[in-house]
Amino acid sequence: MASDLGTLISWNAVDGVGRIRLDTAEELRVGQGALGYGKPSVGQRCEVTQIEAHPLGGRRATTVRLLDERVPVSAPVATEVDRSGWLLERIGKSVDGAVANVEVQGLLDAYLVFSGRAPKPQVFGVSTAQVSRGQWPQLAAAAERALRGWKAKLAAQSPRDAYLLDKAGRDLKLEFLQGPKVELRCEPLGTLDGLNPDWVARLNRLKKQLKKRPALECFGLEDARKVHWGKPDRAALREAALAWEAANEASFPREFAALACIADGLFVDGEPVIRPIADWTDNDDGVEIGQGSYMQGNLTMLPDGQVIDRDDDQVEMRRFPSFGALIDALLAG
Numbered sequence: 001m002a003s004d005l006g007t008l009i010s011w012n013a014v015d016g017v018g019r020i021r022l023d024t025a026e027e028l029r030v031g032q033g034a035l036g037y038g039k040p041s042v043g044q045r046c047e048v049t050q051i052e053a054h055p056l057g058g059r060r061a062t063t064v065r066l067l068d069e070r071v072p073v074s075a076p077v078a079t080e081v082d083r084s085g086w087l088l089e090r091i092g093k094s095v096d097g098a099v100a101n102v103e104v105q106g107l108l109d110a111y112l113v114f115s116g117r118a119p120k121p122q123v124f125g126v127s128t129a130q131v132s133r134g135q136w137p138q139l140a141a142a143a144e145r146a147l148r149g150w151k152a153k154l155a156a157q158s159p160r161d162a163y164l165l166d167k168a169g170r171d172l173k174l175e176f177l178q179g180p181k182v183e184l185r186c187e188p189l190g191t192l193d194g195l196n197p198d199w200v201a202r203l204n205r206l207k208k209q210l211k212k213r214p215a216l217e218c219f220g221l222e223d224a225r226k227v228h229w230g231k232p233d234r235a236a237l238r239e240a241a242l243a244w245e246a247a248n249e250a251s252f253p254r255e256f257a258a259l260a261c262i263a264d265g266l267f268v269d270g271e272p273v274i275r276p277i278a279d280w281t282d283n284d285d286g287v288e289i290g291q292g293s294y295m296q297g298n299l300t301m302l303p304d305g306q307v308i309d310r311d312d313d314q315v316e317m318r319r320f321p322s323f324g325a326l327i328d329a330l331l332a333g
């Protein structure tokens with residue numbers, strides 16, 4: 001198993017968190033959980049065997065073995081050490097097994113920092129104070145090259161990630177990240193074109209009844225106080241449809257897309273009895289599309305299209321022959 005040697009350069013015993021500086025100069029976050037039962041102290045040498053991206057930026061050590069050796073530790077001084085070379089190599093090399101969104105976010109942070117667009121304290125675990133200003137243009141150019149490479153890779157392998165990268169490019173006004181519109185198999189997204197007459201009639205009825213209270217008796221929720229249909233979110237719908245089509249190599253159901261463009265989810269007393277489509281998730285039986293009986297169980301769509309409402313003990317409370325039949329029940333009366 002590959003490992004990296006480093007030194008614990010800071011430790012907060014109360015919060016159980018600190019930082020490790022690897023011998024490569026990268027700094028990692030670390031918590032007590034990664035150290036097991038070890039009693040860390042500043043200056044202690046350590047062996048890091050597992051590392052992952054940290055949600056707040058940089059990376060964190062997740063498995064660490066504390067060594068008996070200790071060395072003196074002083075605060076890093078920006079003028080003493082220039083990490084430009086390490087960063088340039090890190091940005092320029094291909095990372096085997098990299099998680100696309102984590103790697104791209106790191107490269108995007110590097111480009112934004114070194115092009116002067118957005119200040120950040122660290123890039124790939126290295127303090128930006130330890131990077132010579134004279135190297136910033138070269139680092140920004142390297143990050144742009146790497147991002148262009150990822151753009152081409154994602155366009156060929158992952159339509160959803162390509163869409164997200166294009167969206168980031170548009171949001172940040174970075175033309176080199178923007179690409180052509182990613183076409184869905186289910187285009188045109190959200191229209192009634194090609195739907196069978198039952199679904200067309202159902203959706204037209206829903207449009208007329210959006211402000212009317214749904215018939216929650218079908219869920220046993222007739223005493224609920226606040227009820228509303230979810231607002232459409234076309235960007236979230238497109239992302240969800242891209243992910244579904246990539247996973248299933250088939251067209252996203254146009255009936256569901258058309259429904260989400262009218263009402264995306266159903267909320268009862270603030271809880272999603274039917275979730276927005278972007279929040280549907282797989283479970284052992286099929287697709288979990290909402291919270292079940294009295295909001296403590298789950299609402300699951302089976303592979304054959306039936307929808308089951310279960311309580312928190314997974315006891316079946318009611319069953320609908322199809323998702324369309326569930327919408328019909330809510331629109332009854």
